[in-house]
Amino acid sequence: xxxxxxxxICLLVLAVAVASCRHGGQFCVEGHITDxxxxxxxxxxxxxxxxxxxxxSVRLGADGAFALRGDTMSTPEFYRLRIGGQCVxxxxxxxxxxxxxxSLRDMSFGYRVExxxxxxxxxxxxxxxxxxxxxxxxxxxxxxxxxEERDRMIDDLVRQYKTxxxxxxxxxxxxxxxxxxxxxxALGGRxxxxxxxxxxxxxxxxxxxxxxxxxxxxxxxxxxxxxxxxEGQRLQARPREIVIDTSHSKVxxxxxxxxxxxxxxxxxxxxxxxKGKVVLLDFTALGLDGAPERTLQLRELYDRYHSRGFxxxxxxxxxxxxxxxxxxxxxxxxxxxxxxGLGSDILTLYNVQSLPTYFLIDRNCxxxxxxxxxxxxxxxxxxxx
Numbered sequence: 001x002x003x004x005x006x007x008x009i010c011l012l013v014l015a016v017a018v019a020s021c022r023h024g025g026q027f028c029v030e031g032h033i034t035d036x037x038x039x040x041x042x043x044x045x046x047x048x049x050x051x052x053x054x055x056x057s058v059r060l061g062a063d064g065a066f067a068l069r070g071d072t073m074s075t076p077e078f079y080r081l082r083i084g085g086q087c088v089x090x091x092x093x094x095x096x097x098x099x100x101x102x103s104l105r106d107m108s109f110g111y112r113v114e115x116x117x118x119x120x121x122x123x124x125x126x127x128x129x130x131x132x133x134x135x136x137x138x139x140x141x142x143x144x145x146x147x148e149e150r151d152r153m154i155d156d157l158v159r160q161y162k163t164x165x166x167x168x169x170x171x172x173x174x175x176x177x178x179x180x181x182x183x184x185x186a187l188g189g190r191x192x193x194x195x196x197x198x199x200x201x202x203x204x205x206x207x208x209x210x211x212x213x214x215x216x217x218x219x220x221x222x223x224x225x226x227x228x229x230x231e232g233q234r235l236q237a238r239p240r241e242i243v244i245d246t247s248h249s250k251v252x253x254x255x256x257x258x259x260x261x262x263x264x265x266x267x268x269x270x271x272x273x274x275k276g277k278v279v280l281l282d283f284t285a286l287g288l289d290g291a292p293e294r295t296l297q298l299r300e301l302y303d304r305y306h307s308r309g310f311x312x313x314x315x316x317x318x319x320x321x322x323x324x325x326x327x328x329x330x331x332x333x334x335x336x337x338x339x340x341g342l343g344s345d346i347l348t349l350y351n352v353q354s355l356p357t358y359f360l361i362d363r364n365c366x367x368x369x370x371x372x373x374x375x376x377x378x379x380x381x382x383x384x385x
Contacts, residue, residue, distance in 0.1 A: 028097040077221075088113075093118065108126070109130055129185055166204060195231075235343070286323070
């Protein structure tokens with residue numbers, strides 16, 4: 001009798017907790033973890049800046065029922081349920097309720113999830129990675145093969161895994177939480193998709209970064225991916241030979257290091273062709289955090305001074321050319337694309353340490369000053385005009 005009453009009380013408490021989870025601005029993770037009586041279940045946020053943060057926790061009863069909640073973020077975020085070393089990875093992007101059913105004996109890989117397609121896709125990714133780890137371990141332990149043969153077989157297994165993830169997960173929705181998650185899966189402590197070392201991986205991570213920047217502009221995770229891609233592009237940039245004419249007559253004629261890059265129409269645009277105008281040389285990337293605001297500031301300067309002989313030569317090093325084309329097609333000034341990105345020799349020659357970086361060039365094509373803030377450009381431009 002007493003057991004029946006206690007069970008009803010526990011169910012009532014759980015029902016009240018679940019109801020409170022469904023209030024606006026919060027998400028709820030509920031369900032059962034069996035064979036886990038008297039253990040503590042944690043809901044943890046896998047944040048970018050602050051590491052792993054505990055969001056909520058509960059000591060499980062005999063039936064393993066739980067209802068944990070957290071504040072919904074404005075963009076998809078990643079969480080995990082954890083008991084000891086057993087984890088269930090989750091992605092939350094709304095005030096949704098996600099239901100997880102598992103046994104502590106095989107919690108990490110034997111769980112079921114309902115209420116979230118993103119969480120279920122992440123479950124499949126985790127299972128797929130576990131299969132890969134087992135296959136790699138079997139090959140590594142098989143001494144019937146030489147070291148070279150084992151390495152080749154493992155490379156083939158990894159390549160097959162990445163191909164399946166690309167076609168089955170990432171290609172279906174570049175902007176999905178599961179696609180972002182796939183970019184950070186690791187085997188033996190090494191990223192499977194390594195944009196720093198593999199040009200093909202860089203292409204796929206760049207596609208995800210571009211999609212996240214479009215769907216969640218300015219978000220921390222979109223910016224994180226974008227920064228990774230920018231660094232990967234810098235490390236993988238193909239060296240390009242630049243011949244600089246340092247003869248006395250050339251230096252006397254041009255007080256700048258000249259450059260030529262294509263605009264969105266493919267037309268080669270040379271900086272020195274703007275001689276006779278006051279030019280703002282802008283090294284930037286249109287996908288940077290705050291870029292739309294800076295573009296508005298430049299537009300105000302352009303509208304104010306263009307009729308008096310002011311021009312902008314904007315060099316963009318965005319990792320994705322299509323993204324750059326979309327963002328630059330309506331700009332009224334000279335906007336060109338530097339395919340070498342952050343690894344370009346031009347950025348080195350101009351000692352560009354951060355983006356954006358501005359230089360002012362006078363009508364004689366002499367470099368006059370280096371600027372950091374577009375808000376202070378107006379007075380300097382007015383003096384040169």
